[in-house]
Amino acid sequence: MRASRRLSSLVADAARQRLRHRIDSVDGKPLTLGESLDVVRRREAQKEQRRAEAIQEATRSVLPFKERLRQEGVSPLLTDQPITLQINIGKLCNLTCRHCHVESSPSKRRENMHGEVLDRCLELLSRSSSTTTLDITGGAPELNPHFRRLVSGATAMGKQVIDRCNLVVLFEEGMEDLAQFLAEHRVHVVASLPCYTEDNTDKQRGKRVHKDSVEAIRILNRLGYGRDEGLRLDLVYNPGGAFLPPPQAQLEADYRSRLRDEHGIVFDSLLALTNMPIKRFADDLERSGGLSAYMSDLAANFNAATLPGLMCRDTVNVQWDGTIYDCDFNAALNLSSVPRDVWSIGSIDELAGRAITTAKHCYGCTAGSGSSCGGTLV
Ligand code: SF4
Numbered sequence: 001m002r003a004s005r006r007l008s009s010l011v012a013d014a015a016r017q018r019l020r021h022r023i024d025s026v027d028g029k030p031l032t033l034g035e036s037l038d039v040v041r042r043r044e045a046q047k048e049q050r051r052a053e054a055i056q057e058a059t060r061s062v063l064p065f066k067e068r069l070r071q072e073g074v075s076p077l078l079t080d081q082p083i084t085l086q087i088n089i090g091k092l093c094n095l096t097c098r099h100c101h102v103e104s105s106p107s108k109r110r111e112n113m114h115g116e117v118l119d120r121c122l123e124l125l126s127r128s129s130s131t132t133t134l135d136i137t138g139g140a141p142e143l144n145p146h147f148r149r150l151v152s153g154a155t156a157m158g159k160q161v162i163d164r165c166n167l168v169v170l171f172e173e174g175m176e177d178l179a180q181f182l183a184e185h186r187v188h189v190v191a192s193l194p195c196y197t198e199d200n201t202d203k204q205r206g207k208r209v210h211k212d213s214v215e216a217i218r219i220l221n222r223l224g225y226g227r228d229e230g231l232r233l234d235l236v237y238n239p240g241g242a243f244l245p246p247p248q249a250q251l252e253a254d255y256r257s258r259l260r261d262e263h264g265i266v267f268d269s270l271l272a273l274t275n276m277p278i279k280r281f282a283d284d285l286e287r288s289g290g291l292s293a294y295m296s297d298l299a300a301n302f303n304a305a306t307l308p309g310l311m312c313r314d315t316v317n318v319q320w321d322g323t324i325y326d327c328d329f330n331a332a333l334n335l336s337s338v339p340r341d342v343w344s345i346g347s348i349d350e351l352a353g354r355a356i357t358t359a360k361h362c363y364g365c366t367a368g369s370g371s372s373c374g375g376t377l378v
């Protein structure tokens with residue numbers, strides 16, 4: 001196995017970067033570290049505000065999503081019985097991908113779920129018989145020190161567990177037995193691999209990521225992933241730019257033959273996802289002047305047949321701090337849901353029938369064949 005990637009050195013780099021950007025004074029008045037952090041937070045909030053205004057400006061000609069739903073006779077969009085609890089366990093990640101909708105990175109150490117929030121999630125899960133699946137995402141979820149406790153707790157209740165894994169996390173320090181742990185708990189691994197070519201993957205995710213991902217899949221295959229029943233390994237594709245994914249079935253066939261012939265690795269299914277026009281990806285588009293065209297393209301490809309399968313209809317999303325959202329995208333945009341957090345409900349099952357908060361980014365889920373955490377919808 002190759003040497004550990006050492007998240008600790010990436011974290012140290014990120015801390016050095018932060019220090020370089022630390023604000024020591026404002027208008028000549030020296031600041032304490034706490035005051036300095038407040039200034040940084042305020043500036044980040046201003047950045048969010050500017051970003052929201054830019055998106056609003058770029059999407060002025062796009063019909064509001066709510067209006068589109070009204071035309072289809074499905075407004076408000078309501079949740080069905082939840083079958084999946086998706087937990088975003090934290091934003092800490094060993095990678096810094098260009099399309100990341102939660103802006104994860106090695107510097108996001110604070111936004112990590114604490115043990116008591118996690119215990120509350122397990123408690124809610126134990127009271128929710130309809131919620132049969134726990135879907136753990138991040139960041140790199142495995143880097144949260146409570147990750148394994150969450151997995152063991154949920155599997156002990158008989159829930160199916162999904163780990164949204166970036167693959168290269170297997171080579172981090174302390175993760176030497178991670179693959180074995182996942183296999184022992186029959187965890188369904190959903191792993192990002194945005195392309196079967198090294199060039200395209202590394203452009204989105206960083207240098208060496210493709211090679212390390214292939215090596216990680218070899219390890220998983222040796223344990224039975226992608227081969228044995230109950231050890232499911234799905235790969236995730238997302239476009240390398242501002243365009244809709246090609247048909248999932250054709251792409252899956254291409255992935256299967258290229259990965260088998262060139263690397264001798266196998267997987268179960270390929271999930272093709274659309275890039276959501278938010279956060280880093282929206283910033284990239286805005287800088288290149290392509291945001292407006294991409295939004296118009298998504299809206300022009302609206303497909304009403306995707307509405308019954310939207311993931312927000314049967315999934316409840318909980319963030320690292322215990323707040324509840326309709327989905328991870330709404331969480332990234334801070335579009336809140338009611339009820340607000342894991343302490344204001346008695347079970348996940350009781351969240352059926354509530355109105356989903358939507359906005360123009362939702363066109364990313366309804367364009368063409370649709371897009372969800374489980375791939376295309378129609
Ligand atoms: S691996 Fe996933 S969470 Fe981490 S930066 Fe990339 S897209 Fe974001």
Ligand code: SF4
Pocket residue numbers: 310311312313326327328329330356357358359361362365
């Ligand atoms: S972004 Fe997608 S999953 Fe989230 S609320 Fe909108 S349609 Fe639903």
